[in-house]
Amino acid sequence: MKRIVIIGGGPAGYEAALVAAQLRADVTVVEADGAGGACVLSDCVPSKTFIASSEVVTGYRDTEEFGIDSDGLEAVTVDATAVHARVKRLALAQSADVHSKLVKAGVTFVAGTARLGEDTLGHTHRVLVRPDYGDAEYPIEASTVLVATGATPRQLPTAVPDGERILTWRQVYDLPALPEHLVVVGSGVTGAEFASAYLAMGVPVTLVSSRDRVMPHEDADAAMAIEQVFRTRGMTILNNSRADAVTRVGDGVEVRLSDGRTVTASHALIAVGSVPNTADLGLAEYGVTVADSGHVPVDRVSRTNVPGIYAAGDCTGVLPLASVAAMQGRIAMWHALGEAVVPLRLRTVAANVFTDPELATVGVSQDEVDDGRVQARQVMLPLAGNARAKMADLRDGFVKLFCRPASGQIIGGVVVAPKASELIMPITVAVENHMTVSQLAHTITIYPSLSGSVAEAARQLMWHDEE
Structure with missing residues (x-):
């Protein structure tokens, strides 16, 4: 049985652990903050929960347009203590869910820190684990080590946070x-x-x-x-x-x-921005390359320069998204344990900014098209003309599609809309599966729906083909 040590229990670490456990490896996850890591406890989950509260307030904006008198935003009060308590409660609940899932899968979860020990002969890597409570530091001889320690908010020397103002x-x-x-x-x-x-x-x-x-x-x-x-x-x-x-x-x-x-x-x-949590892990002493920025360079299957040592997530600097971190971690385990694996493909990764309205993107960018790096045709369709958008009084936002000039293959898209994180999905599926604008245009959508604008954008690009 292969023994795997994962340093860090965020999305990269815990998703990797679940894959490795499923493949019957002996897995130990070492995490200082709690299952789910900073992503679940202090970053992504809390911030999106906080944003969810703000969206409730936004629901009271311009209600008179709908024939409803709610006294407007001025009548809405926000109890910050209650909002913050809900943020923390949901973060802890999500962390508990992750912990339960790991334990159920047979993963050993250690609350504490870990670092690479001295280089040893043979095919194992010594990891020194220091639990937060009780036991003294002890070694684990692992066939594979995954560094998934994430990142921390960058501090400016002239703007040092005090936690109060x-x-x-x-x-x-x-x-x-x-x-x-x-x-x-x-x-x-x-x-x-x-x-x-x-x-x-x-x-x-x-x-x-x-x-x-x-x-x-x-x-x-x-x-x-x-x-x-x-x-x-x-x-x-x-x-x-x-x-x-x-x-x-x-x-x-x-x-x-x-x-x-x-x-x-x-x-x-x-x-x-953020700085990677790669200090005090013994990486450089072990021979693992660490960039001047502190990031750990990896290839598309999450390998560092040292065989058997992998890295995933924000500490690699590849793309600071929980979805990418999780996939990097899974890929690392599939590769380390001899499974068939598709190297990481960033071209098909969708990203979302949770502003109001949201901004979601996938595939090629406008900059790449404008400077000639990618040949593409495009269309941008304002949401204002969409029947469902009119019903919801959505005046801001659009759907943008990019396709290859000759074949019509969809290679990218941008959505600005409420819940763009959901609306980007059909475009992501199209990019991932090399679909053409014709195939998307012939897909029957619900009427009325915002997703209808995605098919409509495809139809406009398809009509361009036929001209």
């Missing part, structure tokens, strides 16, 4: 009340999501963006559409503005910008 996204759930005015430093995915959620809850929000638009790495049409929604709803967005420092000033904070301007608020949320 200057916050990382992991600290907001400990606030006793909603901020009176929140400055979000960083307009990437995380910054935009929290800015959107707090704005929906009635908090005045100032978003500091170092680039000329929010979410600069996302589809430009989509990002600009969402930025316009933000501005229309009252968010202050400071484009081309870089925060040099964030300091406590009395009962609030002061954000000093590089051009000399200052912004004062009650709280500041620092959302400037």
Whole structure:
């Protein structure tokens, strides 16, 4: 029986453990925070639960349009303590579910930390495990080691979080009340999501963006559409503005910008990316290559440069998505245990930004098409013309499709809409299975439905073929 040690119990680690256990390996998962890791306990699950509360508030917007008098958003109050308690409760429940699943599968779960020991002769790798309680550090000789230790919010030396007024996204759930005015430093995915959620809850929000638009790495049409929604709803967005420092000033904070301007608020949320948790694992000493950024480089089957040592998830820097981390972990185990495996294919990975409206993408990007790296035809269909969208008074958003010029094969798409995370699925299936616009166009959709716009976009590209 092969013995496998997985360092880290987040999506990469626990999904890998379930695969390895199913293949009858002896599996030990070592995790410091709890089953599910930071993703479940402090990052993805909590933030999306928090956003779910903000969506409830959004439901009271413009109800008069539907003939319903709800007294509007002004009549809605948000109990921050109750919201935060629900966030923590659901995170702990999800962690407990993951733990139960691991135990039921026969996985040994150790609350603690681990690191690689001295290099040993033979075909095993010594892992030194230090439990949080009771036993002293002890070794495990493993045939395969998976490093799945995730990442931590990056801190700026001039904006050190204090957990009270200057916050990382992991600290907001400990606030006793909603901020009176929140400055979000960083307009990437995380910054935009929290800015959107707090704005929906009635908090005045100032978003500091170092680039000329929010979410600069996302589809430009989509990002600009969402930025316009933000501005229309009252968010202050400071484009081309870089925060040099964030300091406590009395009962609030002061954000000093590089051009000399200052912004004062009650709280500041620092959302400037993450750093991998790869220190103190003994990686470099063991001979595992570690990049200057701290990430562990891997190939498409999650191998590091040392045979038998794999890595998966945010610590690899491949793509910071829980879905990708989980697949990296599964692929690592399939490969290590001799199963047939398809190397990781990022081209078919769908990603979503949980703003309001949401932004979902899959496949090729607009930038790749615009600069000639990918030849494609495209169509962008506003949701405003969709019957179901009109019924729901959805005026913002669109469906965009990319296809190959000659064959009509669908190679990418973008959706901006409420629940775009669900609406991207048919496009993802089309990209994954090399479907053509003709095949998608001939698929009968529900009427009325938002998904009808996906088929309609395909029909427009198909008509282009026939002209």
